[in-house]
Amino acid sequence: MRLFKQYTSLFVFFTLILVGISLYGYVNKSYERYLSSQQALLQQSISGTARIIRLYLEEERRRVRLFAEKETPRIRYLAQHPEDEDRHAALRRLVQSHFPEYFAFTIADAEGNVRLDDFEGRIGEVCQGDIQRFSSPGEQQTVHIHPNPLGYHFDIMTGWRAEDGSRGIFFISFSPSRLAKILASSQLHDHQLLLLSRDDQDLIEVAAGGSRIDLQRAMRLTAEESGRIEHNVEVKGSRWTLAYLPDADVFSDYKAMLDRQAATVFLIFAVFSAVMYWLIRREEEYRAAAEQTILESRDELETRVGDRTRELSRINSQLAAEVHDRQRAEELLRLTLKNAPIGIVTAGLDGKLLSVNPAFCATLGYTAEELLQMTIEEISHPDDWEESRKQLQGLLQGDSQQIDLEKRYIRRDGTIITGRVRVGLVRDANGRPLLLVGEMEDMTARERADMLFRLVVESAPNAIVMIDQKGKIVLVNSQTEKFFGYRRQELLGQEIEMLIPPRLRQIHPQYRRSFMVEDRARAMGFGRKLFGLRKDGSEFPIEIGLSPIKTGHENLVLSAIVDISERVRVDQELHRMRTYLKNIIDSMPSILVGIDDEGRITEWNQRAEQDTGVPTTKAIGRSCIDLFPELESQLENVHEAIRTHTPVHTRRLKVEKKGETHYSDVVVYPLLANGAAGAVIRMDDITNRVRIEQMMVQTEKMLSVGGLAAGMAHEINNPLSGVLQSCQNIQRRLSVDLPANERVAESLGLNLDMIRRYLEKREILDFIKAIQDAAARASRIVADMLAFSRTTTTDFQPARVEEMVDTVVRLAASDYDLKKKYDFKQIEIVREYDPELEWITCDHTEIEQVLLNLVKNAAQAMASCNTLPPQRITLRTRRQGDYAQIEVEDNGPGMDEKTRQRVFEPFFTTKVVGVGTGLGLSVSYFIVTEQHRGTIEVRSVPGEGACFILRLPIHGREWT
Amino acid sequence: MDLNPRVLIVDDEPWIARGLQTFLEDEGMRVKISASAEEAMIRARDGESFDVCIMDMRLPGMNGDQAIRVLHELQPALQFLIHTGSTDFMISDDLRAIGVGDGQLFRKPLLDMSRLSSTVASLSRLRQGESEDRGRD
Secondary structure (H helix, E strand, C coil): CHHHHHCHHHHHHHHHHHHHHHHHHHHHHHHHHHHHHHHHHHHHHHHHHHHHHHHHHHHHHHHHHHHHHHCHHHHHHHHHCCCCHHHHHHHHHHHHHHCCCEEEEEEEECCCCEEEECCCCCCCHHHHHHHHHHHCCCCCCCCCEECCCCCCEEEEEEEEECCCCCEEEEEEEECCHHHHHHHHHHCCCCEEEEEEECCCCCEEEEECCEECCCCCCCCECCHHHHHHCCEEEEECCCCEEEEEEECCCHHHHHHHHHHHHHHHHHHHHHHHHHHHHHHHHHHHHHHHHHHHHHHHHHHHHHHHHHHHHHHHHHHHHHHHHHHHHHHHHHHHHHHHHHHCCCEEEEECCCCEEEEECHHHHHHHCCCHHHHCCCEHHHHECHHHHHHHHHHHHHHHCCCCCEEEEEEEEECCCCCEEEEEEEEEEEECCCCCEEEEEEEEEECHHHHHHHHHHHHHHHHCCCEEEEECCCCEEEEECHHHHHHHCCCHHHHCCCEHHHHCCHHHHCCHHHHHHHHHHHCCCEECCCCCCEEEECCCCCEEEEEEEEEEEECCCCEEEEEEEEECHHHHHHHHHHHHHHHHHHHHHHHCCCEEEEEECCCEEEEECHHHHHHHCCCHHHHCCCEHHHHCHHHHHHHHHHHHHHHHCCCEEEEEEEEEECCEEEEEEEEEEEECHHHCCEEEEEEEECHHHHHHHHHHHHHHHHHHHHHHHHHHHHHHHHHHHHHHHHHHHHHHHHCCCCHHHHHHHHHCCCCHHHHHHHHHHCCHHHHHHHHHHHHHHHHHHHHHHHHCCCCCCCCCEEEEHHHHHHHHHHHHHHCHHHHHHCCHHHCEEEEECCCCCCEEEECHHHHHHHHHHHHHHHHHHHHHCCCCCCCEEEEEEEEECCEEEEEEEECCCCCCHHHHHHCCCCCCCCCCECCECCCHHHHHHHHHHHHCCCEEEEEECCCCCEEEEEEEECCCCCCC | CCCCCEEEEECCCHHHHHHHHHHHHHCCCEEEEECCHHHHHHHHHCCCCCCEEEECCCCCCCCHHHHHHHHHHHCCCCEEEEEECCCCCCCCHHHHHCCCCHHHEEECCCCCCHHHHHHHHHHHHHHHHHHHHHHHC
């Protein structure tokens, strides 16, 4: 810092130089970068433009050549007949139409002699020269612009050769307008693009904005301009150089701008530095001056103070010695009187007050002046005065040396106080009484405090016990007597441990001691359960608050004890009640969910836990809809119930659960306790009841079918009889086996064999068979239907389940109907028998019929859908309490839900017409549910097979 | 002794009766038809003798059950065969007493008449045997 101060000017100077150098560097660098980028741009632009011009020239050359080739006959003709004006005009029109920049055209012979020119005969020397160059071999064709009386142009030539061998030169002159356009469009801002003649470097052939004709400036570049040109490119195929004439000022302008900026920055910085420098310097000067002044004044002050101090201390010690001796005694007395905490008073022998101290005044509420006008009698309570007077008399007469009594005084405000007063008599040198000296202590405040303390302690609702350091009881209140059953006298002085149950006595002194050390008020036991011991030996729960108390010479502990028996009892009762209620709720078979008015769960019973798998702890507080999405529709009802104060019922709420349809009855009960609205939702799964109802409907249907069948069976069987018998007779009478047939045929001159063959050929016998089959089926349907009407013919006998199942498998394997459709042996039969299940009481033929039906169905289902091998039928038996369960499961196509629901309906069939009567399963259903009081159901997932489940009471039908 | 069984069919359905008749005749039996129980009784009373009677149960007028008992009175050796269209028909104790057993109960429609015809044949042999016994008596 000091270094900085010393070299400030130097530092500022160097900083300025540094800034200057970096600004200079920055300017140069920027400028170079700008130049190089500009030049790269120019270079790129100029070579691009040169390429465009070259392409343009080549294109025109190509087009002129093509034109000449195509129009050779006309050219030749005009070369030979230049005087033919019409043809000339025609060719001009043609050329004009092909070449928009057309200026003129010329036809010459092979030697370069012009035969016809379109310049109205005024073809220039330059053109002539071009023609000569073109016609002389080895000369490269180049293009340049040249004037003519009619205007500036450039020529593009080509040779022509006619079929008759004549040849020549044809050329078209172009105006340079297109070139000017190219230049104009390629020109960069501030820079002129010029086409210069290569023959004469400073000659401008074309400038942007036009050819030389309308060039606003001199046709030649000045020496200065030539010097400025840095970029030029030769345009191939021409005698031109393309050059950029950069604007004279553009670079220098930019440079100037950069310089200006740098100069401005530098200037600002310099001015700023100067100001700063000046400020720092000024500040330093001020400070130096101030420091100097301070130094000077300090020296002066020190001198003065030293002198004065010495003088003062001398005076002081002198004075102190004097005062000390003279005033000490007096002062001491005065101070004593003034500051004594008790009232001190002197009075004459007549009782008139002579002096009072402030404590006395304060006790009686008078000022000193007032009191000095009064007598002892005036401030004493009238009732006590007589006694005081007597005592004073005794003192005066020398009966006593001193009075010591308690008496009442009347304060200035009329209140009465009790004072303890001691009075002595002052005698003169001769022993004669001179005056009375008294001290008075106000007892009122202390009395009051004592009384209040006793009252507080005694009337406290808690037992209060105070012990000393050794654990001895020093104070108890009446509540303690009540709680513990001891009398006060029995407790005082005893050890506190007598109030503690024996099992805790050992450890208690230790706790006690540690509390003494810890020394701060707190609850005892830190949440442990505490008990007090009564005199009769019983215990009761308590809570204890401990406070340490320090008096001057001893440490005490005050404990406040609360009997919490009642609270504990209430707590237990509450807990018991809650458990009881929870048990009730949990043992309900219904799902009970309590929710608040926002749908959050407040109560969750065990059934709900089981149903959802969500434990109560997790469910409380969550949204009811999360756990029971099906209750979404019930929220409305919750509000309804709360609003109307009546339960809302929803019957048969349909719920999809794990792919199964369940039905629930839902009741929403409003809860309106303590103003907090909420509801209890009760849900009962009534799926089973619904199913039973559905089955009853099913059974009803079948019974009606059975009744109908019984009535009409006879009527149908008779005609069927006629049909079937007739068929049999026809078949037999056409057979060759019956001799009578042959006889009759012979008698008619017929050959029976031939007839037979005829019938076979015309399939007559098949038709008869068809009639027979149809009638047989009709008869089977009637028989099946009749099965529904038989309710009393069943024959219940004990049967072995396994045997029945095995019989069915055997029957199925040999079943004629089945054999026709497929090979039963292909099907794998899996047997899963429960060894627990042996006998059941049933009509075994009927149960076998049912099982056979199921097995056949399974086989047909698998066959009909071409189930891929292995086709499998699983036969499963299982004992479930008092029921035997028999399952027939296949791995066939299964069925959809709609089919599943209707599968037991009479006349419902999915089989091909003729395969089933549509009654097989309904008969089975009837047999199982009606005859045996069992159940039959089917579970199936489409594509995954079906499982029919029979449940039969093991001990037979229970008649109800 | 003529061994060709003589059969009487009692049935009010002409084509059932005709069908049975045809079939049995083709077996070589001699078959007569009565359209009612009353007609059959007239035949029996008129002394026409039969070995086996095939009886329908539900008939106009007297029903089959009664008819069997009456015919049995008239021709105790006559054997009976029941051919009925009613599904709940059970052979009554009265009929069992005169020797009509479950084997003689045929329910309509018959898918195959040959079982009936063989039963007729065996019954007729039984009847002829009885007649011979009686003849010896």
